[in-house]
Amino acid sequence: MRHDRARSRTVRTEYEDIEFENNAQRLPLVLCLDTSSSMSGPPIQTLNEALREWARELHDDVSLSHSVDVAVVTFGQQGVSTWKGSRQLPPQSPDSPFVPAHAFRPPQLFAEGVTLMTEALELAMWIVSARKTELRRSGLQYYRPQICLVTDGLPTDGTGHLTDNWKRVVPVLAAEQQARHFRLYAIGVGGITPRGEEVLQAFAPKFNARLNGFPFRQLLQMMSASATAEQKGAGDEVFEKIFSQFKTQRPAWES
């Protein structure tokens, strides 16, 4: 068999000369991460380590590495920021924050500042919409984007005071999810309060969870499992199963 394979390569060299366009189907994936001061210490360290590990796993996946485009939005230090891989983009930057997974280098995040969760979600929705426009203009096909919101707190205003301004985004998110413009996962970690959990339930009625500790690694693996299911054309029930297994913190999606 080894002999045949070697021979076939030499016999059919014409296939090696085929020119392909760089037109893989794209899967936009936005990580919308809480980096406010409550995340300082071990939580932000765990998040940074999990991002590094996840980046390595993405690189190793032949399919995800060429189809997933990763963008990172943080809310905390300096308000709301977008990251193009490891590089923080200046506010109002025209540069797209999406990076192909095979080229994704995770940012080194620091925990500081307030919890502008509403503004971060709005920014995440905006960059997803802009990315779709860009892909359509380029004639590229795409899968349904995924946004993953991760927080350990409650939305605040720019001065750090609790606010109800998150309610303004609830009907927008509901309409966007109803129209299948993206899948939103809203995950509460660490010491998130029941009120914080209510906010996440309002954002993502189907895909919300409150997890013990800071299981960022499992969370990012769940995002990869969801991306893989999307590529397979899985039905909603598959995403619900993946998420439900994730919520119980069992890596059962590997089964």
Added chain:
Amino acid sequence: MDRHDGRDRHDGRDAHDRRDAHDRRDGPAQSAWRIHGMSVEGYRHRRDGIPCQDAWHSAVVGPPDAAVVVLAVADGAGSRPHSGQGARFAVQLATSHFGQRAEVRPQSADAVHALLLDAFKDVREEFVSRTDGDPDDFAATLTVVVLAPTWLGHLSVGDGFVVLRSGAEGGERLFHLLPQPDAVSEYSNETVFLTSPDAEHWVHTECVCDEGIDGVLLSTDGLTQAALSRSAGRPRGANASFASAVLRSLDAPGPDPHADDLALAELLRSDRLTAFNADDKTLLRAVRP
């Protein structure tokens, strides 16, 4: 499931170890076309040990002096439990029913369109009636080409596609992507299946009268990114480099058919094609001198 007089061809992919296609190039004498089909499992299915859910089938019908070739490819819906079986059943029904309908020798393009739609209804009816339980569990796309002496008919439901080779410009052969059905969704992994309730509304048919056609390529969506060229907005076109290479290798096969199959399978399973699309891949080709 061989039928007629043994001129019928199918991939027989039920056995998991028969992953490569069977060679078709010593085709029946009644047809001027040399035919070769291959389905390979995609990266995901390979990794998870799931068999290929694509299928292809070909048949030659009619009298020797007016033989008609029917080519069909199908892509089983990834989310359905029996879609691989559905894809195999769909292509077998398609070659049978389209072959029978084509024997009436239509005299106009309108008659060809009508024939294609009638054959599709036959296929759908038998598919639904003969699948046990919920036909949606067997959901598959279906793309069919009928090669008659004076016309080419094309019918597609879902996101399969067909590229024709005909004519030349400046010494370079020209490749033409046949129009595809409208997209049903903004997302590339959502499509219409043979079993979809409104499938007949999404069916697209074409009749082409061009005696210069000497190469035909059918594929499921797993090769869309490799075989087609993108452009800002529709219509897309054929990637001439890909179509040219895979048709040329059937025009001038090597001395060892098995080695040719391995080379094609290697291309279809290659990392560079997987990077574009991790789905199962099917390539059904027909060429004539």
